[in-house]
Amino acid sequence: MARRPTGCPVTTDLKAEAGSVVQDRSTDLIGLAAALHADPETAWQEHRSCALVSGFLRDSGFAVIERYLGLDTAFHATFGTGAVRVGLCAEYDALPGLGHACGHNLISAMSVGAAIALARVAARLDLTVEVYGTPAEEGGGGKIELLDRGAFTGLDLAMMAHPAPVDIAEARPFAVSHSRVTFQGKAAHAAAYPEHGVNAADAFTIAEVAIGLLRQQLPPSVRVHGVVTRAGEAPNAIPERTEGRWYVRAETMAQLEETEQRVWRCFEAGAQATGCTLSIEPESKPYCDFRTDEGTLDLYRKNAKALGRTFATGDDAARMNRSSTDMANVSQVVPAIHPFIGIGSLPALNHQREFADHCVGPDADRAVLDGSTALAWTAIDRFAHQVPPALPKETP
Structure with missing residues (x-):
């Protein structure tokens, strides 16, 4: 041309x-x-x-x-x-x-x-x-x-x-933050001793359900999305550790910080309900x-x-x-x-x-x-x- x-x-x-x-x-x-x-x-x-x-x-x-x-x-x-x-x-x-x-x-x-x-x-x-x-x-x-x-x-x-x-x-x-989310529980035999386990996969399920419900109250200028990268090792073992990567996006840095706190509470809910410990670590600066x-x-x-x-x-x-x-x-x-x-x-x-x-x-x-x-x-x-x-x- x-x-x-x-x-x-x-x-x-x-x-x-x-x-x-x-x-x-x-x-x-x-x-x-x-x-x-x-x-x-x-x-x-x-x-x-x-x-x-x-x-x-x-x-x-x-x-x-x-x-x-x-x-x-x-x-x-x-x-x-x-x-x-x-x-x-x-x-x-x-x-x-x-x-x-x-x-x-x-x-x-x-x-x-x-x-x-x-x-x-x-x-x-x-x-x-x-x-x-x-x-x-x-x-x-x-x-x-x-x-x-x-x-x-x-x-x-x-x-x-x-x-x-x-x-x-x-x-x-959008402004965006990238975070690595980890739940730590306790493994146990899923059939013989399930009551002795602390299910880290359940923690992620609860957190994701909470985020799905939160989206009803989020403005259209916000996005929340992620993936579970580790969900457990075997179906007959209570998952003791699960990991994921999560992004939060917003119109401005101020809105991003406010939205992050609401999203983190969803993950905290998963930890509290299951007894797992929670770690949220940034992959980079926003x-x-x-x-x-x-x-x-x-x-x-x-x-x-x-x-x-x-x-x-x-x-x-x-x-x-x-x-x-x-x-x-x-x-x-x-x-x-x-x-x-x-x-x-x-x-x-x-x-x-x-x-x-x-x-x-x-x-x-x-x-x-x-x-x-x-x-x-x-x-x-x-x-x-x-x-x-x-x-x-x-x-x-």
Whole structure:
């Protein structure tokens, strides 16, 4: 598809050059997305994925720090020495049992594509282009860990684009907490000595029933959901230990904290009724609600439309943009956008096996190239006012 950048002459020239980089490297970028898709790795285990993405950037002229800030599957790649710092976040963790059913393989390829496009014009925009390899978005809070260790500080803009069934410009994710819940009881022979057991499976049953009843009194801006990951060892033994993972989502951090207390009381009810002990431990710090840089998002909308993309409206637009992300925590610290880019997957939706199947193929390939280009063009529009026209080009 022909790229038709618009704007003032200087901006138009820069965008045309950045777009040509994406086209020239299209086979490589699509190949990167496909390779990640074929070898999914889950949170904190993304060793091959991290090496693949960071290696692509190193081969493209970026300086790469591996094991960034002490995290084994994080990296930081930079190009240029400009005063304006633009960061792109690459996610590459997959879902347990579902592979890349949220399309993080495409996120990495788009962020890398935008970065190498911006590297071509970095000197003329006074940019330092930075790519952050961010592990464990699916529940582990990799970006939060990086934030706590000093990453992202001082960025002028942070960006990424996330695959979805349709294009949606504005991310409005729920704040979310991720917790590991454990009930500890006492084992006994289920037929001969059942009265000597303390049933940890019953504790979870009571808690889940209580949560189901609580949902009647929860506002529509709240979600509570989870899975039991250990329910017992044998049908003829009273389960002595059960474990689960539970998420609580809400519109704001204040509402999240209030809702958590009500949910925890449901688990406490299970413990009290059965005599089990209860442990609730956070898997990461909570993901925040998102603070969008509206001016930059307007630029992204215009650039995506210039590439022929159409944004969804109505219910289609009100669904996927509510998914939670640790990119929201980054948005609380630096200006940020997190648009969703469609891959034509309907009726397949994120976190379904069928969606993973759509994260390779012609529509996914187009998303890689359009997302790379739209993000690069957005940064150019955002910072083109300071272009010093006499500076030489830099080629990654």
